[in-house]
Amino acid sequence: MALNRNAYKALEDIVGADNISEEPAVLDAYALHWGLKAFTGNPFGRRHEAVLLPGSTEDVQVIVKICNQYKVKFKALSTGWGSMNGPGGEGVIQLDLRRMNRIVEINEKAMYAVVEPYVINAQLQAELMKRGLTCNIISAGSNTSALPLTALMGSGPTSNSTSYNNRNILGVEWVLPNGEILRTGSLGSGVGWFCGDGPGPSLRGIMRGYKSPLGGLGVFTKAATKVYHWPGPEVVPVEGASPGYTPKLPDIISAHYITFPSWERFTEAGYKMGESEIALACDKLPPWMLALNLTENAREGIRLFSEIRPQTVDKGISVLVVIGADSQREFDYKEKVLKRITSETGGEYLPLVEEPATRKKLIWHRVRATTGARETFRLMLSQGASFGSCDSWEFAVNEAREGARLKQKYIEKGLLVDDGVDNAWGTLYEHGHMGHMDELYLSDPTDPASKQAAFTLMEETTRACMEKALGCPQTVMGDRGHDLFGPRMNNYHLWVRKFKKALDPNGVSESTNYITVPE
Amino acid sequence: MVLEDCRDDLEWCSRCSMCKFIPMEVISGYDFATVCPSIARYNFHSYSAGGKLNMALAMLDGRIDYTDKLVEMIYQCQICGGCDVSCKYNRDMEPMEALYEFRMKCVGDGQLVPAHMIVIDGLRREDNMMGGSKSQRGDWAKGLDVKDITAEKAEVYFHAGCRYCFDNELWPAARSAVGLLLKAGVDVGITGKEEVCCGGRSYEIGYLGEFTKYAEHNIEMLKVAGVKILVTSCADCYHAFKVLYHKIGKKLDLEVLHITEYLERLLEEGKLKPTKKVPMVVTYHDPCHLGRMGEPWIPWEGVRTKGSGMIFLHEPPKEFRRGTHGVYEPPRNILKSIPGLNFIEMARIRERAWCCGAGGGVIDAFPEFALWTALERVNEARTTEAEAIVTACPWCKRILSDAIKESGDRLQIYDVVEILEQAL
């Protein structure tokens, strides 16, 4: 279905001929997605009718109004790594926001940064570090949007000290699906970006609950995100050439990779680390990912994994703890506390990470989040994730535990890749207030039995979430998932539909991956 | 190899957008974080390496057909290799190969860029990429007391390259290069008007046949001349002789050196001694073909196959060229050897350098885009407060000079050899 010519002309008038395209090749570049090949066999999803590159909030607002006028659906994307950017049906245009790429403000005193959607996390963090600050970066990588409203969960390697996206949102400039601009939090009262909840309309839980609305609630054109103290240098000097860079970090930023003998001891250690507030990162980077993180090719990664397996996988559950301090005294104290916690909980430091050069490399890879694609896609694209609900630390650990239990049989049968079984990535949030875990698995997309095992595992994990009250999985997107979980969770789905209807009366903000409202 | 052979990589792109930026580890601020001029200028994802891989797959799958716009998107790219380095920071794949093969497919299918047809026509008739007459190819060296290796033996062959031969403004740098070699007592010769194109640019715009023809010609000529070392001041030619010839199975049976590598050697041996002060603040622009693309070719033949544990690996094990071993230090070491010279780095250097804009046929077909790209680099250089940009390739020097002129800036531009010459 081609776009109505009048609608096209109206849209072209807004962005200019150079910033709109209906070229099939361009549309296919936006239609391909890694997730699709593994699951459907075809890497291409549905094409958008056109792609637009708006340059400002004003552009977006007029585009959205035109969409309402012509009943054309739209879907925004920032960096576009999410598999949720594609249209769920016909008649959808894509708004690629890459021309909206300014850091609007960094407020050191009030500790926030205001960004447009195409500022990537690496850019923002680099600017923040010059001011002794840092931001939360999702573990996918710093190549993703710094806007705290796009990523699925918003959790990352340093979330122990930098929280997660839903909690980091302050003032937001939001083009609603009807074309109105809403300014939330303190921004709504014209007093600046510093607060998400007022004075002014909050709507934080509606705008994005624990998950992003995935394009289904209009377009976020600017947002303030809370930023945090960075104890390291203003610029981390990095020597050498890609991919084997050598970052020069001061010795008072350190890391230990600690393996605990059981899930219970691991949980206990997490709480203790949270309570003592010693860790910049409490990052459950599984041994499989650690091996891929530290190596420069797949083969090396697999070799390193088998090398560290006896000291990690075979011994228990591991976590990467990064300690950062502003003085030697503070550092010594934190190191001492960590040692004490480790010995009280039966943990052991992995010698590999005690080696200074490896340690520094690893710290920088995690703090800057540089290796997401290496830890996941280097071996194959058929990576899947399950669980990931946001709750207490113990709850999160239980998700990982259940994930590993369900996965094990498929690994034993040779249907899923042997990634050490517990390949859950997760983190403490805010020094132990809460936690996140998602269990990852790898299947072989060319092998029907392996593909089937991956599907079945997904079903089993979803069922486990319901039957064992393990929360709403991060993979729940769209009506089917919400209609399944809503009735078990205070009928939240009915409320989400009401909000969607109220904010998007014409149903133009494409929301297949969020929730839809029947006509 | 054909585009179909790249299918694995086309399907393995995870759309992470790393190809648009310098590696995340080395981003040191908001500015100068990007590496791909094509997406930076034109913005649609289809202009990035990832987007081009997506389009190539769509083409193989019969989802799209050629249009003028598609061909334009494929060629509005300098093939500078920045994407390749950034992708391969994390991934074991070869995006650049797909970009080359997509162009070769275009040419094979008769989808030609008019400006390139003119250039290739000129190449076929006059053996150069500049539209000049082959009878004038040797004019740059008039008056130089240097051997002609078509007539007498020499140990070292200096290849000037099409840009130096036919861009009069740049002649002094080529003449300086030969002059420095002679001064150091090197037994060097040239081929004057008998020199022909290295063929590298034709490879980059998809004309494999032309490239092979020139490679064969040069190999034969060098065999007859019996030289031991080939030296060139042109980064594009260096890349062709050293990397591309090897890539198509025609590795030269002699040492290929860029002039900066050879001069560094001569400095180390004490055959050249920079003693005069050159009181100048300079920054260095890494030519893509000398830097990240200049690392040696690593032959590999095999498949990516499912090994034990269901994991897909390259068999036999494949060593990737990730930009790690390009020619980065020699030009820097030369600059650092010059008394009084203050050398400051730009933000994007070595394997993550921003392209000058001239490469991959862009200067011929899309001069406005070439200039835009060069202006970005000039702006970056300006932030270092250097008085001059120093580079090591005539294509870079040409387009950066044009950009400086266009911007009205007072920056100067030199080749490394010109700075060294001042110090001797």
Ligand SMILES: Cc1cc2nc3c(=O)[nH]c(=O)nc-3n(C[C@H](O)[C@H](O)[C@H](O)COP(=O)(O)OP(=O)(O)OC[C@H]3O[C@@H](n4cnc5c(N)ncnc54)[C@H](O)[C@@H]3O)c2cc1C
């Ligand atoms: C390897 C890998 C690891 C991952 N790890 C994590 C992780 O640790 N934590 C985590 O939270 N997520 C993770 N994710 C998921 C991640 O959130 C998405 O991939 C996300 O897309 C990242 O890119 P982005 O933020 O630029 O958003 P995009 O991909 O651009 O968009 C994501 C969604 O938000 C919508 N959207 C984008 N911009 C706007 C806007 N301005 N206004 C309105 N809607 C918009 C889009 O329509 C889309 O539905 C991971 C993904 C991958 C591939």
